[in-house]
Amino acid sequence: MGMKLKLRPALYFLLPFLLGIIIGEYTSIPILWLWIFIVLCFVGTILTRNKTRFMCYVLINIAIFGCGMLRFEIASFPKIPNHYFDQPVSFNGKTVYQPERGKEWDACYAVGQIQLLSDPSQEVSAKLLIRFDKLMPLRYGKQIKLTGDLRQAPTKRNPGGFNYRTYLERQNVSGILYHQGLVSIGKQSGIPPLRWIETLRLKTEQVIDDAYAGLETQSTNTSGIEETPSNDTTLHAKLLKGILLGKRGDLPSETLEIFRNSGTFHVLAVSGLHVGLIAFFCYLALSAFRRIPKKVVSLLTIIAVLIYACLVGFRPSVFRASLMVILYLIATIIDRDADIYNLLAIAALTLLLLNPTQLGDVGFQLSFVAVTSIVFFVPKMEKPLQKLWNDTESTNVSTLQRYKNIAIKWLVLSYLVTFAAQIGTTPLIAYHFYRAYPLGIIVGPFAVGLVSLIVGIGMVLSVLVLSGYHLPKSLFLSIMRFSMFF
Structure with missing residues (x-):
C-alpha cells in the first residue's frame, strides 16, 4: 500500500485534505484557530524531520487535514449578510x-x-x-x-x-x-477571446435555427397548408442544441421526462461525455495528418477542448472533465507516464482547492466515480473479449479484415466504457435521488453511441458552415435528420 502511495503522490495529499473538508462541513472552528493549528503542525514537521520520520509524516498529514478544514471554512463563509x-x-x-x-x-x-x-x-x-x-x-x-x-x-x-x-x-x-x-x-x-467564443456560440445556434427553419418552410405543401412535421422539426432543432450546447430550457417537459425515465438524461446535460467526445474526435481527426507530431496533436486537442468548454459556459461538469482531459494530454506532451489514478487525484485536488464545497455536489461525485469505474472495470471486462479483434496487428490479415476488427474493437470498447460507468454511477444515483434506472444500464451505452454520432456530425457541419464553407442546406438537414432520427 505504501508503494502505491509513493507512486501516486497526489493521492497521498488528497486523502487527508478530503477528510478535512468532510469534517469541516460538520464542525465550525474559527479561522484563526485553524491557522495557528496548521502553523504548529508544519513547525513540528520541521523539528522532527531528521529525528522521528514517522512523526514527521503524521504531522504533515494532520497539517494537510487542517488545510482542508480551513479551505472549507473560508469557502463556506457567506459573502452576503x-x-x-x-x-x-x-x-x-x-x-x-x-x-x-x-x-x-x-x-x-x-x-x-x-x-x-x-x-x-x-x-x-x-x-x-x-x-x-x-x-x-x-x-x-x-x-x-x-x-x-x-x-x-x-x-x-x-x-x-x-x-x-x-x-x-x-x-x-x-x-x-x-x-x-x-x-x-x-x-x-x-476578455477578447471569451467575447469571440460567445459570438461563435450564438452563430452556432443561429446555424441550427436557420437550417431547421428552412426545413419548416419546405414542409409546406403545394396547397400552402403546413404539414405536421414542422413540430418534429422544431423539436429536432431544440434537441440538437441541447445535445451540442447543453441548452435544454426550450425542450418540452414531456421530452425531458422521457430522457429522465430512461436513464439517459445525461446526454442533454453537457458534461464529461461531451468533452471526451470532442477530445476524441479532434485527436482522431488531427492524427490522420501524419506529418503533424503527436505532441502538436495533443496541444491542438487541448485548445479545442478549451474552446468547447468556453462555448458551453465552463459549467462545473465541463470544467471537471476538461481538467482531466488536459492533464492527461499534458502528461503525453511532456513524455510522462500518465497514471490515471494519480491524474484523477490531481484533478480532484485542484478542483477542491478552488472550491471545496464541490465535494458534496452529486455531479462532482458522479464524474470521479464514473471515471474510476471505467478505469477499474474495463480492462477486466475487455480481457476475455480481445480474441474478437486480436488479429488486427497481424501481417497476415487482409486490409478489409483489419478494418473490420478495428470497428469491432471500437464498438465493443465503447459499450464496455459506458456500461462500466453505469455500474459505478447507478448506486450513487439511487442513494442521492432515491430512484434507480435499471433500463439505463442497457439503453445508456446505445444512447451514448448515438450521441457520439450526433455530436461528431453536428460539430463538423457547424464548423464547416461557420468557417464560410457554403454547405447546401438540404445536405445539412438530410445528414442531421438521419442522425436525429434514431
Whole structure:
C-alpha cells in the first residue's frame, strides 16, 4: 500500500485534505484557530524531520487535514449578510455568462457591487443570478446597472429533490436578483477571446435555427397548408442544441421526462461525455495528418477542448472533465507516464482547492466515480473479449479484415466504457435521488453511441458552415435528420 502511495503522490495529499473538508462541513472552528493549528503542525514537521520520520509524516498529514478544514471554512463563509435578502437593492457589475433564455424572459450571471436601497452605505461584492421578465440585449462583459429584489434560491422540498440554493452556492452564486425598476446596460468589455467564443456560440445556434427553419418552410405543401412535421422539426432543432450546447430550457417537459425515465438524461446535460467526445474526435481527426507530431496533436486537442468548454459556459461538469482531459494530454506532451489514478487525484485536488464545497455536489461525485469505474472495470471486462479483434496487428490479415476488427474493437470498447460507468454511477444515483434506472444500464451505452454520432456530425457541419464553407442546406438537414432520427 505504501508503494502505491509513493507512486501516486497526489493521492497521498488528497486523502487527508478530503477528510478535512468532510469534517469541516460538520464542525465550525474559527479561522484563526485553524491557522495557528496548521502553523504548529508544519513547525513540528520541521523539528522532527531528521529525528522521528514517522512523526514527521503524521504531522504533515494532520497539517494537510487542517488545510482542508480551513479551505472549507473560508469557502463556506457567506459573502452576503442575511439582512440583504428579501430587500430592494441596487446592483452595478459586469455579466459573465448567460445560462438560458426563454421566449419572454432572460437571465444572466453577473459579478459586481450590491447596495441596500434603504442604506446605500452598506455595500458588498458578490456573484448573482439576475432574472428579467423580458428579453434583454445581454452579452458577455456587458456593464449592467439595475435595481430589484434580492432573494435566496429555494432549497429542496422532498427527499432526493433538487437543492437549487446549494447548486448555485457551489458555483459561487450568492443569490438571485429579480429585476424591478430601472436597468441600464452599457458597453461590452471583458476578455477578447471569451467575447469571440460567445459570438461563435450564438452563430452556432443561429446555424441550427436557420437550417431547421428552412426545413419548416419546405414542409409546406403545394396547397400552402403546413404539414405536421414542422413540430418534429422544431423539436429536432431544440434537441440538437441541447445535445451540442447543453441548452435544454426550450425542450418540452414531456421530452425531458422521457430522457429522465430512461436513464439517459445525461446526454442533454453537457458534461464529461461531451468533452471526451470532442477530445476524441479532434485527436482522431488531427492524427490522420501524419506529418503533424503527436505532441502538436495533443496541444491542438487541448485548445479545442478549451474552446468547447468556453462555448458551453465552463459549467462545473465541463470544467471537471476538461481538467482531466488536459492533464492527461499534458502528461503525453511532456513524455510522462500518465497514471490515471494519480491524474484523477490531481484533478480532484485542484478542483477542491478552488472550491471545496464541490465535494458534496452529486455531479462532482458522479464524474470521479464514473471515471474510476471505467478505469477499474474495463480492462477486466475487455480481457476475455480481445480474441474478437486480436488479429488486427497481424501481417497476415487482409486490409478489409483489419478494418473490420478495428470497428469491432471500437464498438465493443465503447459499450464496455459506458456500461462500466453505469455500474459505478447507478448506486450513487439511487442513494442521492432515491430512484434507480435499471433500463439505463442497457439503453445508456446505445444512447451514448448515438450521441457520439450526433455530436461528431453536428460539430463538423457547424464548423464547416461557420468557417464560410457554403454547405447546401438540404445536405445539412438530410445528414442531421438521419442522425436525429434514431
